[in-house]
Amino acid sequence: MKLVGIAGSIADQSYNRTLLKFIAKRFEGLVDIEVLDINDVPVFNQDDDQTNCAAIQNLCKKIEGADGVIIATPEHNHTVPAALKNVIEWLSYEVHPFDAKPVMIVGASYHTQGSSRAQLHLRQILEAPGVNAIVLPGNEFLLGDVKNAFDENGDLKDQRTVDFLQSTLQNFIRFAKVINMIGQTTDYEEEDLSAKNGTDTTVQGVDMNADDWLDQAAKKVNAVEGDSYVKLDSGLLTVDQLNYFLKTIPIELTYVDENNQFIYYNDFLPTEKMLAKRTPAQVGDALDKVHPQISSVLKHVKQVINTLRTGKTDLVSMPVPGNDEKTHVVHYYKAMHDEAGNYKGVNEWAVDIKPIVDEYLRETGQKLVNDPNARVDAITGASENPEVDTTTGASDTLQKIAKPEVKIDTTSSASKH
Structure with missing residues (x-):
């Protein structure tokens, strides 16, 4: 399975980028993950449409070609960083690569909450009309006290944390395969869920939606x-x-x-x-x-x-x-x-x-x-x-x-x- 990772920070020292790189390195036997760069994405402005610029087009193509996306978000003032929100604005304006795309959210922060509030907001943003991503429910990976979480090689120190991260990733792989499979179905739109056509065993003359x-x-x-x-x-x-x-x-x-x-x-x-x-x-x-x-x-x-x-x-x-x-x-x-x-x-x-x-x-x-x-x-x-x-x-x-x-x-x- 091919995934792409997006770190929600453009800082030179980004622990969330470090987290994504660790996931890609540690679990390369499970999945192939490419970490994408958002540093060159311009500031969103409807009056200056830059959808066709190289930075946005590259992100769009990479996401569309992937089986799923992992987004690692820091928490800035109880929400996602401006840089990450900016990327999502561009990718829900004229192009929509997140539409029906499986997404897993992880996050690292300096404090004990582990970006929990930012992750909550990010879920809401990704489910908004025009974005329409399908976010893995539950299974949240919240990494707090991040300054002390990694060793000098960029590896997570605590084995329990690594084990939980692996179980979360495995759940996402299952989830992504399911979502991608059903998204390939093209002849479903005529499926009638109202049961109005009836069949030879349908009881006629009774309101099927009656409680009794x-x-x-x-x-x-x-x-x-x-x-x-x-x-x-x-x-x-x-x-x-x-x-x-x-x-x-x-x-x-x-x-x-x-x-x-x-x-x-x-x-x-x-x-x-x-x-x-x-x-x-x-x-x-x-x-x-x-x-x-x-x-x-x-x-x-x-x-x-x-x-x-x-x-x-x-x-x-x-x-x-x-x-x-x-x-x-x-x-x-x-x-x-x-x-x-x-x-x-x-x-x-x-x-x-x-x-x-x-x-x-x-x-x-x-x-x-x-x-x-x-x-x-x-x-x-x-x-x-x-x-x-x-x-x-x-x-x-x-x-x-x-x-x-x-x-x-x-x-x-x-x-x-």
Whole structure:
């Protein structure tokens, strides 16, 4: 993967440039990073358009040609430096290389906050109309007391800080591969999230967005319940038994039909405890109702649904941004088909695989160790294409990608310097 790095300072002695150069040197086995120079960028002035000057054109081409961008920002008066804001002004005026580009933010400062306020502002700037970058949610690397953080060779001294930086970079590599993959989808715009077309199993005459859709629809079709038997391909169960079975499977299951209607989830946990939060009132809703009404969110939903519908891949898998040493939540999406091969919707399951891995290690007496030569592969599951969690509006993962929540990391060693 090819990344470019931008330091938000034009000072001769820039610790943020030193940080970027360290990342490029230390993790060259994971990723190829080119650190760009912003020293020659002119002061932004709409009345004197210099978009075509060499400095701006070079930045634009380098960013467009990269798989992602790492921006290292100092903190000046509780915000980003003027030099960095100036660069973003030029790159969101007549040219827009940040549009849909994955961006990771890091930062170093003299004080203990580690540029936290500048990083918060930078996220907001990068998500502004005209910039439209897609910023890695969470995973913030905040390097404080930077004068004492590096040795004479420009290397970070503290190993815990280096380890946390590596985990953050690995998360960004996964994130960037996902974002770039869905951005390559070109035939998604006609994907209808309103579920207005219906399908042969759509319950007619009932408002699908009604909070009590389940009760109304069940009454409309005389749905069986209780101790009525249902003949399945490989079993005979009552409706009660089927519910017992599904609600005790220790993963979160969701069904979205081929009409993009959210019609089922196994309600085995309170909403606030779920990995992908869902509510009974959402059952029956069209996907454009259960997702936030944000264009970037809906765009990515369409892209991924269309990827599954058209058979570009039949399995979507993605680790959730923000995983740490205690959890590793993964969302999987499987395209469903009938006996004739016709697309019949999406089967989603969300699971924290960390307890499963821990149990395996305990039972076998093995342990996980870091492989310093490993190249991080963002592709999980059987799919050859890395994907993103966007199938149900009940899940908030995509919203975090398109409109990430900013959470300052106070647990990493980087924030303790």
